[in-house]
Every structure is written in structure tokens, then in C-alpha cells.
Amino acid sequence: MFALFSALESGVIYAIMALGVYLSFRILDFPDLTVDGSFVTGAAISAGLIVHGQSPFIATLAGMLAGFIAGCFTGILHTKGKINPLLSGILMMIALYSINLRIMEQRSNVPLLGEGTIFSITTSYWQKLGLDSMLNQLFTAIGLGDSLPKTWGIFIVMAIVTLLIKWAADWFLKTEIGLALRATGDNKRMIRSFSANTDGLTVLGLGLSNALVAFAGALIAQYGGFADVGMGIGMIIIGLASVIIGEALFGTKSIARATLAVVLGAVVYRIIIAFALQIEFFETGDLKLITALIVVCSLILPKLLEARKEQARKTKRKLTNGKSMDRKGEEIAASKLGS
Amino acid sequence: MRRLLHLNSVHKIFNEDTPDEKIGLSNINLKLEPGDFVTVIGSNGAGKSTLMNVISGVLFPDAGEIRIKGKNILSLPEHKRSRFIGRVFQDPMAGTAPTMTIEENLAMAYARNKRRTLRRGITKRSRDFFQEAVKSLHLGLENRFTAKVGLLSGGERQALSLLMATFTEPDILLLDEHTAALDPSRAALITKLTKQIVAEHGLTTMMVTHNMQQAIDLGNRLIMMDKGQIILDVDEVNKRSLTVESLLNEFQRIRGEKMASDRALLS
Numbered sequence: 147m148f149a150l151f152s153a154l155e156s157g158v159i160y161a162i163m164a165l166g167v168y169l170s171f172r173i174l175d176f177p178d179l180t181v182d183g184s185f186v187t188g189a190a191i192s193a194g195l196i197v198h199g200q201s202p203f204i205a206t207l208a209g210m211l212a213g214f215i216a217g218c219f220t221g222i223l224h225t226k227g228k229i230n231p232l233l234s235g236i237l238m239m240i241a242l243y244s245i246n247l248r249i250m251e252q253r254s255n256v257p258l259l260g261e262g263t264i265f266s267i268t269t270s271y272w273q274k275l276g277l278d279s280m281l282n283q284l285f286t287a288i289g290l291g292d293s294l295p296k297t298w299g300i301f302i303v304m305a306i307v308t309l310l311i312k313w314a315a316d317w318f319l320k321t322e323i324g325l326a327l328r329a330t331g332d333n334k335r336m337i338r339s340f341s342a343n344t345d346g347l348t349v350l351g352l353g354l355s356n357a358l359v360a361f362a363g364a365l366i367a368q369y370g371g372f373a374d375v376g377m378g379i380g381m382i383i384i385g386l387a388s389v390i391i392g393e394a395l396f397g398t399k400s401i402a403r404a405t406l407a408v409v410l411g412a413v414v415y416r417i418i419i420a421f422a423l424q425i426e427f428f429e430t431g432d433l434k435l436i437t438a439l440i441v442v443c444s445l446i447l448p449k450l451l452e453a454r455k456e457q458a459r460k461t462k463r464k465l466t467n468g469k470s471m472d473r474k475g476e477e478i479a480a481s482k483l484g485s
Numbered sequence: 486m487r488r489l490l491h492l493n494s495v496h497k498i499f500n501e502d503t504p505d506e507k508i509g510l511s512n513i514n515l516k517l518e519p520g521d522f523v524t525v526i527g528s529n530g531a532g533k534s535t536l537m538n539v540i541s542g543v544l545f546p547d548a549g550e551i552r553i554k555g556k557n558i559l560s561l562p563e564h565k566r567s568r569f570i571g572r573v574f575q576d577p578m579a580g581t582a583p584t585m586t587i588e589e590n591l592a593m594a595y596a597r598n599k600r601r602t603l604r605r606g607i608t609k610r611s612r613d614f615f616q617e618a619v620k621s622l623h624l625g626l627e628n629r630f631t632a633k634v635g636l637l638s639g640g641e642r643q644a645l646s647l648l649m650a651t652f653t654e655p656d657i658l659l660l661d662e663h664t665a666a667l668d669p670s671r672a673a674l675i676t677k678l679t680k681q682i683v684a685e686h687g688l689t690t691m692m693v694t695h696n697m698q699q700a701i702d703l704g705n706r707l708i709m710m711d712k713g714q715i716i717l718d719v720d721e722v723n724k725r726s727l728t729v730e731s732l733l734n735e736f737q738r739i740r741g742e743k744m745a746s747d748r749a750l751l752s
């Protein structure tokens with residue numbers, strides 16, 4: 147059954163990026179386009195360090211740190227330079243393009259062929275546990291035998307890492323600093339009147355957001371086996387698609403619920419893309435177009451559904467009113483309902 | 486004894502040297518003793534909000550100094566001053582965070598004079614304390630603690646804002662027409678709560694209002710502003726015999742013209 151499993155695998159990795167986008171877009175209410183650049187920065191730094199013989203774990207953390215710094219710069223451009231949020235992000239994104247090329251020593255692509263990565267290390271541990279054959283037997287037994295992966299290691303390890311990050315985000319957003327950060331996105335004037343430094347919190351929030359994005363970039367580079375200077379194009383839209391799909395499907399009642407929705411939204415997005423690419427007509431190059439369409443749909447569909455519900459409610463009201471009136475009223479209501 | 490608040494020749498001019506030049510404050514001198522409750526009146530554009538804003542740090546004066554408990558606070562940015570200055574705004578939406586719950590809002594207000602850390606924002610102990618505090622409003626909000634503040638009515642939000650601004654006992658409380666956007670019964674409720682809370686904590690308070698009767702009824706001192714200046718300062722003893730009529734006459738005597746505020750006359 148085509149690429150469903152790899153959609154799950156990459157979905158849980160991209161979920162970390164989506165959590166970063168959630169932090170800037172939803173919590174801080176800051177449409178941060180730095181993401182397109184910082185994703186690559188994470189990938190480039192980790193790939194570069196791995197190629198130069200660093201441990202993949204240190205390389206990944208370094209990528210994450212670079213993302214944090216990049217996000218802080220965007221925040222400083224906005225808060226201290228008084229540049230509008232969109233422009234601050236775009237400026238940083240453009241600047242990062244050159245910086246990323248420098249990190250990659252002016253090559254547009256750094257392959258990781260044959261290098262040890264986080265995934266090669268963790269899956270080798272995983273395989274020693276011998277759980278793969280057990281899981282595969284289980285799934286064959288329930289009739290899903292034909293879509294099984296070589297190893298479950300990547301998916302399970304990444305699912306755990308992603309859920310840990312989700313849990314950490316939930317925890318952080320309930321701390322004293324976290325509450326002030328949320329209020330910064332909600333009502334700056336109010337939280338300033340309760341002695342919070344909204345500039346500092348904006349910088350911190352964008353730093354954390356881009357740290358997560360760069361972390362995801364570092365992991366995707368190791369998952370795919372290369373870092374590419376163009377791999378971040380449209381990343382912000384993918385992140386946004388995940389957030390919006392997740393919120394629409396799974397709700398935003400509480401913070402914990404919303405972050406779970408974002409994680410699941412990222413996975414659902416990957417599955418939608420995998421299905422779309424199964425369609426004969428589409429080619430790999432259409433990916434961004436499909437993504438844009440998904441975002442447009444998920445922005446418009448909920449509104450259309452709401453409007454239809456509203457319409458149905460109105461018709462119902464008319465119908466009940468009609469009953470208490472004469473026959474003519476009833477007929478009108480009935481014909482309205484029929485149409 | 487040191488003055489609680491001391492403004493010394495404070496000036497503020499907007500858009501200086503442009504055709505839009507406007508005088509915000511001109512040569513303001515004001516001293517408040519601890520526990521003073523000053524009501525501030527004046528026509529539209531008199532500079533009342535500007536006065537509040539230079540004290541709270543939203544605006545920086547062009548000249549003069551502002552001291553709180555003897556300490557010059559002009560070098561402090563707005564958010565640092567909010568450790569000891571409580572504020573309630575005119576807009577009921579401005580004082581609370583709508584997508585966060587009642588208890589989260591209270592927790593943020595409670596953290597105002599501490600350093601914010603990675604400790605839990607709401608603990609069992611603080612929740613009990615918040616419950617007690619909210620009960621004193623008698624609005625039943627204690628039963629809706631996990632409801633988002635955006636769901637509350639304007640009056641309820643303003644009552645909550647007032648509680649949040651005061652329960653950490655700031656050195657000074659600034660109220661800028663905080664009942665103006667509410668319907669009369671809600672406004673009366675907030676006025677009652679204001680009186681109750683200010684008395685309970687003995688807060689030093691400045692309250693801007695367009696309601697002259699309210700300005701006369703509340704507090705122990707009244708100042709009237711016009712064109713960026715304090716033109717009248719009524720102390721406790723003289724305030725007792727004030728009427729709306731006598732205030733309007735006084736304005737006319739000082740300025741040689743009728744007070745240009747329909748809102749002031751209406752109320």
C-alpha cells in the first residue's frame with residue numbers, strides 16, 4: 147500500500163516543525179516566515195557537522211541552537227527595529243539563504259551517504275530489541291501484511307521524541323513565563339501592565355519556535371540522507387497546513403489538545419500528500435501547489451460548513467414557525483426545505 | 486514624610502514643531518500622599534489620559550521628573566513600572582487576555598511584582614487564594630474559573646480587571662475612565678467595587694472620570710484639568726461642599742468660558 151508508512155514516519159518528524167509554527171503563529175500571533183530559512187539552517191549545520199565527523203546528536207543540537215539564534219534575530223528586528231512581523235521574517239529568511247550556503251560551503255547539497263545519523267544509530271539499537279518481526283507478525287495477523295516497513299524503529303523513536311516535545315511545550319506554556327508568553331500573543335497592553343517585558347518574550351518565543359523548526363530540519367536531513375539549500379521553500383505553508391488541518395479535525399479546547407491536534411495535523415497532511423501523489427495526474431513538482439490548495443481548502447471549508455449549518459438552522463426555525471401559522475405558511479416552509 | 490507620587494514641572498508636547506503640534510501636559514506639579522484617592526476631571530483633550538500615560542510609562546515626558554516614594558522612575562520602562570503601578574483601562578477588553586482562563590489571568594496579575602520563572606503558573610495554593618479574591622466580587626466568577634475570559638461580559642471583565650490590578654496592592658492605582666464603556670448599572674457596580682477595593686487596601690488612587698457627580702462622591706481630593714494644565718485642586722475639606730453646579734461655575738470663573746464637554750454636562 148504505497149508510501150503510507152513513510153508518510154507516517156516523516157509526518158511525526160515534520161510535526162516538530164509544525165509545533166514550532168504553532169508557537170509563532172498561534173501562541174505569539176506572529177506570522178513568522180523565518181521558518182523557510184531556519185529549517186534549512188538546522189539541516190545544513192547538522193549535515194555539515196556530521197560530514198566533518200561530529201556525533202549526530204551533537205550535530206542535531208547545534209542545528210537546533212542555530213535555529214534558536216535565527217528566531218531571536220527576527221524577534222529583535224521586530225521589537226527593537228520596529229519592523230513589521232512579516233517583513234522581519236522575510237528579511238531573516240533571505241539572509242539565512244546566504245548564511246545556509248556558507249554553512250554548506252557554497253554547495254547547494256550536502257549528501258549524508260554512508261554517514262552515521264541519529265536514525266542509523268537508534269534503529270540499530272532498536273533492531274537488537276527484535277520487536278520488528280513481532281510487530282510485523284501482529285499486523286500480518288490482522289490483515290495489514292502488505293504495507294509493512296523494514297523497521298519500525300524510526301517511527302517509534304520519532305513518535306516518542308515528538309510526543310516528548312509536545313509534552314514539554316504543554317508544560318512550558320503553563321509556567322509563569324509561559325503564561326506571560328501566551329498573553330503577549332493575546333493582549334500585549336494587558337501583560338505589559340502586569341510587568342511582563344513583551345519585547346523579550348517575543349524574542350524568546352520566536353527563538354523557541356525556530357529552534358523546533360531547525361530541529362525538524364536537522365532530523366529531516368538525516369532521514370532523507372542530504373541537506374539541500376532549497377529544502378525549506380514553502381515550509382511555513384506546510385507548517386500552517388498542519389496547524390490548520392489539526393485544529394479543524396481535532397479541536398483547540400485546551401493547550402494540550404491544541405498541540406496534540408498540531409502533531410496529528412502534520413501526520414494527516416503527509417498522508418493527504420501521499421494519497422495525492424498516488425493520483426496519476428500529479429507529479430512530484432506539484433507538491434507545493436497541492437499544499438497551497440490544501441491550506442486554501444482547510445481555511446475555506448470550515449466557513450462553508452458553518453454557513454450551511456446556519457442555513458439549516460434557519461430553515462428549521464422557519465418550519466416550526468410555519469406550523470403555527472396557516473397552511474400557506476407551511477407550504478412555503480416546505481418548499482424552502484425542499485430546495 | 487516622603488510623597489507617594491510627586492510630579493515636578495512635567496511637560497509633554499505631541500508632534501512638536503509640526504502643524505499638528507498639540508500640548509499634552511504643560512507644567513504639571515502634583516503631589517499625592519499615601520492613601521490619597523484623587524478624582525480627575527476635565528473636558529475632552531484636557532490631558533487626563535496623557536497624565537496617566539506619563540506616570541505609567543506609556544509616554545515619556547519632554548521635561549520634568551516623576552517620583553514614586555522618592556525614587557525617580559523616569560528611567561524605568563513601562564513594564565518595570567507596572568510592578569508598583571496598577572492600571573485599569575477604559576476598554577473592558579484591554580485589561581484581560583481573552584483566550585486565557587480566568588485563573589490564568591489572575592495568575593499573571595499575581596506574578597506582577599515577582600520575577601517570572603519556570604515554576605507552574607497556577608498552584609493549588611494560589612488557586613485557593615484566587616478563589617477567595619474572586620468571591621469578593623460577588624459575580625459568581627469563582628464557579629467559572631476555567632472559562633476563557635473572552636466569554637465574560639464587559640462588566641464582568643472590567644470587574645476582573647479591577648481585581649487583577651489591585652490584589653497585589655500596587656503603590657498607586659491609575660483608573661482612566663474605567664466605567665465609561667459600561668451601561669449605567671454595570672458602571673455603578675464597578676464604581677461600588679472600586680470604592681470597596683480602594684478602601685480595603687488603602688490604595689493611593691487616581692481616577693479619571695467624565696461623571697462630575699462621581700468625581701465629587703468618590704475620593705478625598707479632586708483635580709480639574711484643561712489644556713494640559715491642572716486648573717483646580719480641591720482638598721478633602723472643600724470637596725465635601727462641592728456640587729456639579731459649583732464645579733462648572735468654578736471652571737467658568739477660571740477660564741472665562743463655559744466648560745466644553747457635553748459628556749460632563751450630561752452626567
Ligand SMILES: Nc1ncnc2c1ncn2[C@@H]1O[C@H](COP(=O)(O)OP(=O)(O)OP(=O)(O)O)[C@@H](O)[C@H]1O
Pocket residue numbers: 499500507508509527528529530531532533534535536
Ligand atoms: N499619541 C498622541 N499623539 C498626538 N497627540 C496626542 C496623543 N495623545 C494625545 N494627544 C493629544 O493631546 C491632547 C490631550 O489628550 P488626552 O488623551 O490626554 O486627553 P483626555 O483628557 O484624556 O481626553 P478624553 O476625555 O477625550 O479622554 C489632545 O489634544 C490629544 O489630541
Ligand SMILES: [Mg+2]
Pocket residue numbers: 533534535661
Ligand atoms: Mg482620555
